[in-house]
Each structure stands twice: as structure tokens, then as C-alpha cells.
């Protein structure tokens with residue numbers, strides 16, 4: 579089945595369910611167990627599920643190393659886990675009130691990127707008005 583974008587053997591998925599249950603992550607374990615039971619292509623996992631998976635894969639068994647690597651990359655390095663402001667370099671794990679905008683190269687030469695701004699910079703540069711009540 580596919581878990582977090584990588585293929586893992588059903589036997590390993592069973593092991594994974596066991597690891598998750600042992601650690602108390604029953605919700606994530608249940609999703610994978612259901613996918614096994616119903617023979618679906620793979621569970622639909624949220625970033626929270628990915629976090630749980632990562633925790634039980636601190637020392638991954640052979641065959642789950644790739645899954646761990648993908649989880650680490652998507653949770654630690656991808657935008658969304660920890661945002662850093664392109665203006666002032668401040669960093670936020672939860673990023674309430676942050677603004678991300680897609681920046682496209684007008685000439686179409688470079689791939690579009692995503693620029694993230696902390697609330698003060700967004701307000702200053704983008705005249706972005708955060709949700710009512712967040713800032714007084």
C-alpha cells in the first residue's frame with residue numbers, strides 16, 4: 579500500500595500498525611489497519627498522523643527507512659511545518675496569522691515559489707488584514 583507517498587509491503591504495514599498501537603496512536607493505527615482490511619490503495623493521512631508515524635519510526639525497521647526519510651522531509655523541511663518569514667527571518671511552528679503567497683516569475687523562467695510572511699511583515703508589506711480579533 580502507499581503510505582505518505584511511498585510504497586510499503588503489507589507485512590510492514592502490519593508492523594507499523596503494531597508500533598502505532600503500542601505507542602498509543604490508535605487513530606493513525608486505525609487508518610492504516612482499515613486500509614489493510616479493505617485493501618485500499620492506502621490510508622489518507624494528515625500531518626498529525628505523519629508526526630505519529632515519525633515518532634514510532636525513530637529507529638525504523640529495514641524497509642521503513644524510506645518512509646521515515648519522507649516523513650522527516652515533509653515535516654521538517656517542507657513549508658507548512660515551520661514557516662520562516664522571508665523578510666525578517668523569524669520562524670513559527672504554528673504560524674497563526676501568517677501569510678503565504680505564490681510568487682511567480684513574470685518571465686516564466688523559474689518555477690513559482692512560495693513566500694511566507696510573519697503577521698507584522700505581512701501587514702507592513704502586503705497591507706494584509708489578519709483575522710478580526712487577533713491583533714488589537
Ligand SMILES: [Zn+2]
Pocket residue numbers: 663664665666667668695696697698699700
Ligand atoms: Zn517577518
